Amino acid sequence: MERKILVAEDSPTQAEHLRLLLEREGYQVILAANGKEGLEKVHRERPDLIISDIVMPEMDGYEFCRAVKSNEATKRIPLVLLTGSRGPGSILRGLQHGADNFIRKPFESDYLLERVRRIFEHLDLRERGHLEMEVTIHVGGKELQITTDKQQIIELLFSTFEDISRLNDELKDAQRKLESYAKNLESMVRDRTARLDALVAVMQKLGSSLDLDEVLNFVVHSAGELLKITHVGAYLLKGETLELCAEYSESHSRQEARKLNVGESVGGYVAASGEICYVEDVLKDPRWAAAAWARREGIGSFVGLPLKYEGTTLGVLSCAVRGIRSFSRDEMRLMETFANAAANAINNAETHSRLEESFEELRRQQQMIIRAEKLSALGTLAAGAAHEVLNPANIIGLYAQRMLNRSAGGSDERKEAEVIWRNVERITKICDGLRRFSRNEAPKTAPFRPGEAIEECLQLLGHKLRLGNIHVEKKPGLGEAAVQGDQNQMVQVFLNLITNAVDAMPEGGTLTIVSDMLIEEGSRWWEARFSDTGRGIPKEVLPRIFDPFFTTKPEDKGTGLGLAVTHGIVDAHGGTIWAESPPDQGATFIVRLPLETA
Amino acid sequence: MARILVVDDEMDIRSFLVDELALLRHEVAGAANGMEALEKVKTWKPHLVLLDIRMPIMDGLAALKNLRGEHPEIAVIMMTADRDEGVAKETITAGAFDYVTKPVDLERLKMLVETKLIDVLG
Ligand SMILES: Nc1ncnc2c1ncn2[C@@H]1O[C@H](COP(=O)(O)OP(=O)(O)O)[C@@H](O)[C@H]1O
Numbered sequence: 038m039e040r041k042i043l044v045a046e047d048s049p050t051q052a053e054h055l056r057l058l059l060e061r062e063g064y065q066v067i068l069a070a071n072g073k074e075g076l077e078k079v080h081r082e083r084p085d086l087i088i089s090d091i092v093m094p095e096m097d098g099y100e101f102c103r104a105v106k107s108n109e110a111t112k113r114i115p116l117v118l119l120t121g122s123r124g125p126g127s128i129l130r131g132l133q134h135g136a137d138n139f140i141r142k143p144f145e146s147d148y149l150l151e152r153v154r155r156i157f158e159h160l161d162l163r164e165r166g167h168l169e170m171e172v173t174i175h176v177g178g179k180e181l182q183i184t185t186d187k188q189q190i191i192e193l194l195f196s197t198f199e200d201i202s203r204l205n206d207e208l209k210d211a212q213r214k215l216e217s218y219a220k221n222l223e224s225m226v227r228d229r230t231a232r233l234d235a236l237v238a239v240m241q242k243l244g245s246s247l248d249l250d251e252v253l254n255f256v257v258h259s260a261g262e263l264l265k266i267t268h269v270g271a272y273l274l275k276g277e278t279l280e281l282c283a284e285y286s287e288s289h290s291r292q293e294a295r296k297l298n299v300g301e302s303v304g305g306y307v308a309a310s311g312e313i314c315y316v317e318d319v320l321k322d323p324r325w326a327a328a329a330w331a332r333r334e335g336i337g338s339f340v341g342l343p344l345k346y347e348g349t350t351l352g353v354l355s356c357a358v359r360g361i362r363s364f365s366r367d368e369m370r371l372m373e374t375f376a377n378a379a380a381n382a383i384n385n386a387e388t389h390s391r392l393e394e395s396f397e398e399l400r401r402q403q404q405m406i407i408r409a410e411k412l413s414a415l416g417t418l419a420a421g422a423a424h425e426v427l428n429p430a431n432i433i434g435l436y437a438q439r440m441l442n443r444s445a446g447g448s449d450e451r452k453e454a455e456v457i458w459r460n461v462e463r464i465t466k467i468c469d470g471l472r473r474f475s476r477n478e479a480p481k482t483a484p485f486r487p488g489e490a491i492e493e494c495l496q497l498l499g500h501k502l503r504l505g506n507i508h509v510e511k512k513p514g515l516g517e518a519a520v521q522g523d524q525n526q527m528v529q530v531f532l533n534l535i536t537n538a539v540d541a542m543p544e545g546g547t548l549t550i551v552s553d554m555l556i557e558e559g560s561r562w563w564e565a566r567f568s569d570t571g572r573g574i575p576k577e578v579l580p581r582i583f584d585p586f587f588t589t590k591p592e593d594k595g596t597g598l599g600l601a602v603t604h605g606i607v608d609a610h611g612g613t614i615w616a617e618s619p620p621d622q623g624a625t626f627i628v629r630l631p632l633e634t635a
Numbered sequence: 636m637a638r639i640l641v642v643d644d645e646m647d648i649r650s651f652l653v654d655e656l657a658l659l660r661h662e663v664a665g666a667a668n669g670m671e672a673l674e675k676v677k678t679w680k681p682h683l684v685l686l687d688i689r690m691p692i693m694d695g696l697a698a699l700k701n702l703r704g705e706h707p708e709i710a711v712i713m714m715t716a717d718r719d720e721g722v723a724k725e726t727i728t729a730g731a732f733d734y735v736t737k738p739v740d741l742e743r744l745k746m747l748v749e750t751k752l753i754d755v756l757g
Contacts (some may be wrong), residue, residue, distance in 0.1 A: 424689075427737055428645055428716065430715065430737075430740060431738040432645065433649055433738075434737075434738030434739070435648065435651050435652075435738065435739060435741065436651065437653070439655070440742070442741070461738055462738075465738055607750040
């Protein structure tokens with residue numbers, strides 16, 4: 038027997054939807070657009086079940102319900118209200134108006150059909166005279182007479198409350214999620230911004246500073262603060278050793294290992310392998326060397342990152358944290374960025390210092406060239422002047438000699454003539470020196486041992502050295518090396534250097550002569566360093582000492598030509614000479630002569 | 636008694652040496668450059684010439700070469716302010732075996748003059 042269902046629903050699409058649903062289940066469906074139309078059709082068609090929406094024009098669901106239920110002819114037709122709003126209000130009101138059942142919108146098709154089926158089952162039972170109950174319940178202080186079975190009511194109310202509490206929970210949950218998401222978002226944004234700022238700062242530092250210490254310090258501090266790492270250390274690889282060059286410590290305590298060998302501990306392992314290494318708990322890692330320190334500082338996890346530039350490992354960034362901690366992908370990436378920054382800085386600094394070295398070397402060479410040019414120009418001038426001076430000096434000398442011959446021994450005239458003669462000789466000496474240093478001719482060349490030349494000078498000056506209380510040290514002995522050149526001239530070079538050293542140590546002292554052989558720029562050199570413990574050469578004087586006539590000695594002692602001549606001779610031998618005078622350490626003169634290339 | 640010609644462009648030197656050598660009882664004359672010296676040699680025939688190297692008009696080396704060619708019998712002592720070996724070598728190849736350096740050591744010069752004259756005069 039086909040059941041007839043009346044659906045009162047003002048929305049045509051929903052009405053259609055319900056009709057399709059119910060018809061597919063084999064029910065006959067009558068549609069009504071509102072309560073009024075529904076009431077007419079109830080009377081006309083006598084449906085077995087009424088399903089009604091609540092909100093409808095002309096006559097709403099409640100009125101429709103009351104009208105059906107207050108009519109003796111129709112009051113036994115079960116009526117289901119489709120309640121839209123949440124909460125028990127509409128259900129209670131529906132009950133007051135005599136509704137038998139409720140289905141909440143939006144509904145699942147299956148749920149609706151199940152309800153409908155149950156209602157028809159109940160209907161069957163009732164028709165067989167089983168169930169007929171009136172229940173009185175109190176809701177909100179009102180007493181209600183309800184004409185439906187208890188079980189369903191309770192079921193209904195429970196489902197309603199369940200629904201509500203479930204909805205409530207869902208809502209709370211959603212809100213919590215939303216809040217935490219917002220908070221997360223905020224802190225994520227804050228984190229990102231801070232990291233970005235730090236990176237930008239690191240990059241700027243890198244761009245603007247070539248000072249390695251500064252950059253490394255900056256890197257370890259940024260990494261430590263940003264990633265909350267307890268100890269960050271930047272180690273630089275020097276040969277086979279890692280040296281701690283910058284460190285950050287949250288607790289201001291110091292990193293345990295200031296030096297590590299490659300392969301030693303986890304840091305050394307990273308340097309050897311060139312791979313990032315994460316250790317969850319250092320105390321459980323057999324490679325870890327600083328167990329005492331880790332225990333004291335509570336260090337658990339560790340990340341070591343190689344500082345690599347173009348595939349070469351230049352050092353290690355070590356990150357040790359208190360307790361056990363894992364690092365997210367983002368954090369690892371950030372650490373790598375810091376490591377890259379550090380590696381770049383190291384490479385930059387190295388390139389820079391290499392540049393500076395070659396610049397320094399260039400400057401030294403340039404200075405030598407300038408000096409040589411200056412000297413040769415001066416030399417030409419000086420040689421001419423010397424010649425001009427010699428003639429009148431010669432004349433004065435001749436007359437002085439005549440006076441000497443004619444005056445009696447011990448007389449005032451004789452003494453005066455002697456003074457004149459002595460000074461003529463001095464003039465001659467100056468002129469000789471001038472001409473010697475300006476002489477452009479190549480030295481007489483024969484192989485000789487500069488070591489021997491030095492030995493000869495020491496012998497010549499033996500008396501002077503003893504008198505001046507000068508101790509001479511030769512290291513490592515003066516050697517057998519031979520160079521090409523003029524031994525006599527070279528003797529003069531060494532005489533000048535040694536005499537100057539003696540002059541610089543009026544209270545006595547030590548003259549150390551170290552000779553050695555070395556290879557530079559592909560050539561082999563003999564080198565001697567004359568170091569004294571004398572007064573040294575002030576920085577502002579140092580560039581001038583090779584200039585002719587430059588002297589700091591009293592009139593009658595210095596001519597200022599010694600070093601000029603010396604320089605000329607060394608130059609003519611294809612060698613170089615320069616002086617160094619670190620503060621408070623006396624002076625060192627370095628002579629280099631080219632060795633014969635065998 | 637020997638005749639000595641002193642050749643130097645510096646008048647003070649010239650007259651000084653003329654005086655000093657005259658004291659040794661020689662006949663001494665002076666010339667201011669190589670050209671003057673060669674003129675004088677022709678007429679006066681000195682036994683010994685003291686020859687400065689650097690002089691205007693004709694320098695000592697040129698005069699020396701001429702003397703060696705024309706008057707090989709005349710002894711020559713060079714005077715030079717150049718102490719380097721190059722000049723010394725050149726004078727020796729030009730035929731002068733003796734030279735004194737300036738400032739002239741008077742005693743040495745006198746000794747040299749006497750020994751030279753003994754060579755020339757026999
Ligand atoms: N060993 C030295 N220690 C200190 N000063 C030195 C030394 N050698 C040279 N000098 C300085 O260099 C100057 C120039 O030296 P030099 O050319 O030999 O001339 P002079 O010795 O006649 O002064 C000296 O006056 C002195 O000031």
